[in-house]
Amino acid sequence: MLQIKNLNAYYGESHVLHNLSLKVGQGQVCAILGRNGMGKTTTIYSIMGMVPKREGTIEVAGRNMVTAKSYHISKSGVGLVPQGRRIFPNLTVKENLLTTKTNTENGWKHDDVFKLFPRIEERQHSMGGNLSGGEQQMLSIGRALLTNPKLLLLDEPSEGLSPLMVQEVSKIIRQLKQAGLTMLLVEQNLAMAKEIADYIYILNKGRIVFEGAVEEFNGDIQKKHLSLSS
Numbered sequence: 689m690l691q692i693k694n695l696n697a698y699y700g701e702s703h704v705l706h707n708l709s710l711k712v713g714q715g716q717v718c719a720i721l722g723r724n725g726m727g728k729t730t731t732i733y734s735i736m737g738m739v740p741k742r743e744g745t746i747e748v749a750g751r752n753m754v755t756a757k758s759y760h761i762s763k764s765g766v767g768l769v770p771q772g773r774r775i776f777p778n779l780t781v782k783e784n785l786l787t788t789k790t791n792t793e794n795g796w797k798h799d800d801v802f803k804l805f806p807r808i809e810e811r812q813h814s815m816g817g818n819l820s821g822g823e824q825q826m827l828s829i830g831r832a833l834l835t836n837p838k839l840l841l842l843d844e845p846s847e848g849l850s851p852l853m854v855q856e857v858s859k860i861i862r863q864l865k866q867a868g869l870t871m872l873l874v875e876q877n878l879a880m881a882k883e884i885a886d887y888i889y890i891l892n893k894g895r896i897v898f899e900g901a902v903e904e905f906n907g908d909i910q911k912k913h914l915s916l917s918s
């Protein structure tokens with residue numbers, strides 16, 4: 689579904705991603721782990737066409753999108769649940785969902801989002817800014833699903849959530865996985881990533897320093913690449 693080869697990404701003069709290659713197979717969930725500032729969000733933004741300069745290949749379902757505009761990338765079936773959720777605080781929950789036009793007959797509808805998140809249905813007339821972090825995350829995931837993604841990118845969905853809410857969001861993501869959705873997940877919450885992902889990539893200073901099936905990930909790898917002192 690997604691195949692990235694030798695991706696280099698730049699913000700102006702700053703070269704952030706270095707020959708990054710990764711792939712996510714159909715129905716697979718891959719996680720990108722790494723300490724702060726290592727390039728995880730830049731990877732997600734590059735796939736979405738939101739980094740000013742990108743070189744290499746980013747194939748989505750066989751089409752190279754490395755120079756495509758975000759709008760076309762989204763239309764080709766890539767959905768984004770952004771870091772920080774980006775809910776419109778002054779719109780109601782329902783209005784937040786209505787900002788995303790559902791574009792196919794058979795795809796996700798607003799009612800399907802309410803079925804997946806009964807809590808969001810209950811709060812549909814509340815202002816986005818009045819929702820808890822967990823509710824905002826559900827709304828953000830729901831909004832992305834309305835674009836009918838073939839590939840869903842999730843940037844730190846657990847960020848700032850209580851442990852109970854992390855469990856709830858994790859359960860929803862696992863449900864989506866069971867339903868066959870292909871996902872690329874950026875996470876700092878290792879337990880959550882291990883619970884959800886089939887395959888793990890670790891980024892360090894814009895380079896992949898480890899990749900392997902989740903079963904191959906162990907304490908030594910964690911200590912080497914993810915602990916603060918490494």
Ligand SMILES: Nc1ncnc2c1ncn2[C@@H]1O[C@H](COP(=O)(O)OP(=O)(O)OP(=O)(O)O)[C@@H](O)[C@H]1O
Binds near residue numbers: 723729
């Ligand atoms: N808009 C930008 N302009 C210039 N440099 C940027 C920009 N966004 C990120 N960077 C730099 O790119 C590098 C990678 O940042 P990125 O946000 O991708 O890391 P990250 O792994 O997602 O970190 P975090 O976990 O803190 O979100 C950092 O050195 C950061 O300072």
